[in-house]
Amino acid sequence: MRLLHLAQCDAGSLQLMARRDLPSNADTSASYELPGIALISRDGAAQLLMAPGESSDVERFPIRRAGKKTALRFAVGEPGRRGTIWRLWASRETDDVYLGSRHTAREAKMSLHQSGDWRFQIVDPERPKTVRLHDFEGTPDGRIIHRWARPKPNAVGWTHAVSIVLPAHHLVTIPDDGVRWDDVRWCPAPRPGAQVEFQVKIVSPDRGVVSYRELIESGGRLAVMDALQLASGDVAIVLALTVVTTEDEAAEIARYEEKARLGVPPATDFDRSPQLGPRHLVFGHDPDGRPRYYDLAFTVDPG
Secondary structure, rough: EEEEEEOOOOOHHHHHHHEEOOOOHHHHHHOOOEEEEEEEEEEEEEEEEOOOOOOOEEEEEOOOOOOOOOOOEEEEEEEEEEEEEEEEEOOOOOOOOEEEEEEOOOOEEEEEOOOOOOEEEEEEOOOOEEEEEEEEOOOOOEEEEEEEEEOOOOOOOOEEEEEEEEEEHOEEEEOOOOOOOOOOOEEOOOOEEEEEEEEEEEEEEOEEEEOOHHHHHHEEEEEEEEEEEEEOOOEEEEEEEEEEEHHHHHHHHHHHHHHHHHHHOOOOOOOOHHHOOEEEEEEEEEOOOEEEEEEEEOOOOOO
């Protein structure tokens, strides 16, 4: 487990994509295990298909191609009471995908390289002003925080890249949160005892459907935050799963909270002003070894 401290993140607002009718020749809809999601490609353009339920029509959404000014921005909560605002972007020429805090991505980011070399790293060791590492020894080049190989896709072409979890009680008030808020997609705040898990996936279109029936039937919520079509035609997609925090994960979060509390940097080294929205990013793993990070507040709101 490693700990990263992030300073101020920007804020923004939800932008909904317009609905388009599903063409009659889109036979993908016939194979849905509802509710489900699929990615298809038509004339080189990726599209997202969503079937909310058996009584609902399949909806189709266009997906933007990666390029300049196409970064995805997403967060939990609302301006003034939120978690970290995340920024995901991709190369126009390759399938390299990047993810970081909107305010600190120039200092530390995740790099999902097309080569399969995936990592979280310091971008410039000489530059960090708003990022501080706790108990960080680094690698021989002094920059890599965490490194892993791209896993194999599942049977329908979905590759899990990373999860970022925000527990409900780590959604905190940021006084005078005057940062930009008009370009962020917001996931509603989870109720007490629940959490939002952002999942970043890399998907090969036209391979089949992913069903979320079990999640929905168990009382969870699923939202597609946004997606980008990569150079190869594959798609980087961000999902938000809202679920009740299990007892085991609550115990794990409590352990991370204690680790974070003990690792709070001194005010002389790191600006902890509440209006800057400082956060901890704690590095953990799913039971199967996949990266799972926890977005924790420096100070939890009372009550």
